[in-house]
Amino acid sequence: CGRLKSNSGGAGRVHRSCMCSYLNIDDPYHVCKRVNVTTLDFLMQHAMVSDDDINSKIASNPNFPLNSKNARINKMFLQKQRTMFRSILRHPYTTHPINNAFHGIDFGSWSAGIHEATFDDFMHSVEAGMISYTAETVYDGLTKKEKETVEELTRSLLFDEHRCSVTSNYPRWRLQPGFTRQTLMTS
Numbered sequence: 001c002g003r004l005k006s007n008s009g010g011a012g013r014v015h016r017s018c019m020c021s022y023l024n025i026d027d028p029y030h031v032c033k034r035v036n037v038t039t040l041d042f043l044m045q046h047a048m049v050s051d052d053d054i055n056s057k058i059a060s061n062p063n064f065p066l067n068s069k070n071a072r073i074n075k076m077f078l079q080k081q082r083t084m085f086r087s088i089l090r091h092p093y094t095t096h097p098i099n100n101a102f103h104g105i106d107f108g109s110w111s112a113g114i115h116e117a118t119f120d121d122f123m124h125s126v127e128a129g130m131i132s133y134t135a136e137t138v139y140d141g142l143t144k145k146e147k148e149t150v151e152e153l154t155r156s157l158l159f160d161e162h163r164c165s166v167t168s169n170y171p172r173w174r175l176q177p178g179f180t181r182q183t184l185m186t187s
Contacts, residue, residue, distance in 0.1 A: 002095050002096040002097070002098040003101060004090070004094055004096055012040045013035075013092065013093065013094050016035070016114070016115045016118065017032075017034060017035055017116040018032040018033065018034065018035065019032075019034070019092065020032055020033070022094065024031060034095075034112060034116070035045070035115050035116075037111070037112045037113060038113060040089075040093060040095070041090075041103070043085050043088055043089050043093070043097075044089070044095075044097055044098075044100075046081065046082065046085040047082060047085035047086040047088075047089050047097035048097045048098075049078070049082050050081075050174050052080060054075055054082070055075070057078065058071050058074055059080075076175060090158060102114035108167065113134070137171045151178070158160070163179040
């Protein structure tokens with residue numbers, strides 16, 4: 001749905017169906033305010049106006065000869081208006097102005113279409129989101145010696161005599177020495 005910066009700390013909204021921002025994401029009492037698709041469609045339509053569209057709109061107005069001062073003023077106004085709509089899409093909607101392939105498709109009971117019918121992908125919301133933030137919360141408060149102890153206990157639980165029989169089903173699982181430093185984390 002053309003969202004941008006969806007997993008960095010400055011995203012205007014953290015999910016495509018809700019207007020909850022990163023400022024409110026840790027508030028357990030926050031009530032989700034659904035994305036108003038009508039407003040979003042209006043913003044998209046006006047943000048995607050091309051220079052050719054602006055020129056033809058100016059040319060079709062009989063009150064302003066093509067090279068007159070009023071025509072230039074109107075053109076500047078329409079360009080600034082387009083910039084304003086793009087800015088509103090960027091903050092707070094965290095959205096690129098795009099022609100969405102899913103626009104207008106009936107998603108059944110989901111009245112907001114693609115914005116409500118889909119969920120965030122696992123890699124961005126869990127692996128690069130919750131896991132990294134949880135690890136940061138847990139490990140950043142430990143001393144170097146405490147981190148080494150945690151690593152030693154974790155590795156012995158996971159890789160010695162307690163080896164899990166389904167490990168081969170999870171090929172992405174790696175626990176390198178020094179994992180509490182949280183460097184080279186990948187999704």
